[in-house]
Each structure stands twice: as structure tokens, then as C-alpha cells.
Amino acid sequence: MAELLVLIDHSEGKPRKVSLQMLNAATQVAESAGDTVAAVWLGEGGADAAATLGAHGAAKLYTWDSADAHGYVTLPQVEALQQVLETSGAEVLFFSSSNHVKDVAARLAIRVDGGVITDATNVEVEGGKISATKEVFGGDLITRCTFADGKKQLVGVASNAFPVVETGGGAPEVVSVDVSLSEAAQASKVTSVEKQGGGDRPDIGEAAIVVSGGRGLGNEEGFQLIEQLADVLGAGVGASRAATDAGWYPHRFQIGQTGRTVSPTLYIGSGISGAIQHRAGMQTAQNIVAINKDAEAPIFQIADFGVVGDLYDVIPKLIEELEARKS
Incomplete structure (x- = not known):
């Protein structure tokens, strides 16, 4: 039984709404393919969110509990995901279609010989491969996309494309990941974070x-x-x-x-x-x-x-x- 990975987008120790939506989408795909869902949490606080992730479909949780995950720019997350993909043997990774995570996914795809589909509004399994629906040309056309044979499948899920559904599952198995960053990954360091105006309101990508x-x-x-x-x-x-x-x-x-x-x-x-x-x-x-x-x-x-x-x-x-x- 293979694992289907879901990269959890989180803030202040809590999974964002889109992450719970992705777990629902992944659960539907996993059930049809006979796979299991494993969440991936990069950064501190993953273990504390395990019960929530389990309740929404995650049977396993890979967590890299380190400030380094977000202490540098982009590459630490790429290297951590590459390690999880290789050690788990997973062929599919779901991620949120935000600008930052799209950057991570694109870099990751080069390293693992994968394909990338972004902004998917529906996902299914056809012939053992993920098939995703997305809108193009400003919504004038709806396309069905899939992956070439032998490629890792990286699927960016559009926000609010799926509902949040509790599966009633128990706490997932937690697997700690130890990542040794390369010199390149530590070349660009985040020195400060400034909260921008309007930050107290819901993010428009997730707001009801x-x-x-x-x-x-x-x-x-x-x-x-x-x-x-x-x-x-x-x-x-x-x-x-x-x-x-x-x-x-x-x-x-x-x-x-x-x-x-x-x-x-x-x-x-x-x-x-x-x-x-x-x-x-x-x-x-x-x-x-x-x-x-x-x-x-x-x-x-x-x-x-x-x-x-x-x-x-x-x-x-x-x-x-x-x-x-x-x-």
C-alpha cells in the first residue's frame, strides 16, 4: 500500500483551511487507489497538530520540527520534501497553490524527476495516475491534465476547491524527519518577519x-x-x-x-x-x-x-x- 503525501500549509501552529481541504481530496483519491494519506509538516509545532490532521484523514505525519524550515528561503523545504519522498517511496504529493509553495514544488520537481499541475479544482485516479481538472484562459476553458509515465506527481490544489470533512480518524503515526541542509540551502537567511497591515482579517484565499x-x-x-x-x-x-x-x-x-x-x-x-x-x-x-x-x-x-x-x-x-x- 503506497502513501499519498499532503504538504501541510500552516500558520501559528495551526493548519490552514486549505490544508484540511487537501486532506479531504487526498483521502478520496487514496481510497479509490487503495493508498494511505500521510501529512508532511515542515517547521515547529507539527506534533501538536497531529490530532487535528488525523481527524481529517492523515494516517501518518512526517514532521521536521525545526526553525530552519522557514529560517531560510525556499530550499530547506525543497530538500526536506525530497528526503520524505525518497524515504517514503511516495509517488504523489499534494500542495496548496500559493505562490510560495508553487516555487517549492517547481524546484522539487526538477530534483525528483516529477511533473507539476497547479490550481487543480478536482482530482481523480485514471489508469493508476492522478488526473486533475483546472480552469485556464480566465476560466473560459476547463482542462483535464495528467502526468507522463514514470514521473512523480506533484498536484497543487486550489483553495476552497474541496470542503473540509472530518473522517473521524484517530491520531496519526508521527515520524520525525532529520534534515541536514546543504550549504546552498543556507545561503539566503530570513532575518526578520514583519506583519503587514490587514493581517488581522481572514486571508482572502481562505475566507468564507x-x-x-x-x-x-x-x-x-x-x-x-x-x-x-x-x-x-x-x-x-x-x-x-x-x-x-x-x-x-x-x-x-x-x-x-x-x-x-x-x-x-x-x-x-x-x-x-x-x-x-x-x-x-x-x-x-x-x-x-x-x-x-x-x-x-x-x-x-x-x-x-x-x-x-x-x-x-x-x-x-x-x-x-x-x-x-x-x-
């Missing part, structure tokens, strides 16, 4: 609710209103490319084809026209609410609920009503 603003806000101050609405809802804040290019909001919050991809339960877009580049990053949201004074704005074509009106009239009233219901 995302509130976004666009060109229609008119200026940077307009995002204060967006943030007020987000804070009432416990939501993450996003922005269109037009808004970030104008300098009204940081680029790391940009949603769209050249920014972040989100798939929340509820997406509220205010002052966003809904050009295809933006829609590519949010059109898989379960419920889309659009607020725009232009009744012909393209975003209304995909919106579940649309409000034609001035956002500076609509949003304050919405905030007032939400606060009243919470009190």
Missing part, C-alpha cells in the same frame, strides 16, 4: 466571505468603507486590478487573472465592473453580490444578487442593518 472594491470607489479613502463592511461580516478584503494599480490598496489583495483566486461562500463586489480578468479570480464563489450604479456592468451577468445604486449610499445602510442585527 470576501468584500472587494474597484474603480467605482473613486479614491483610496473608499476602501475604509469596504474595510468597515468586511469587519462587520468577519470577511477578507480584496480589490480589483484597477484599484491596486491606482495605489488605492496593496497589490497583494488583488483578485483576478494576474492576482489572487478566491472561492468564498459569499463574494461582495462594490464598484467593480466585472471585466473578464477580474471574474477569472472570483467567479467560482458560491454566492456573488454586485453593487454598481451601472446597470449594464458585466459583473451583473454572473451575480446571484445585484444592487444598482451608488455604493456610498448602499454600503453604509448595509453596515447599519448588519450592526443592528448583531446587537
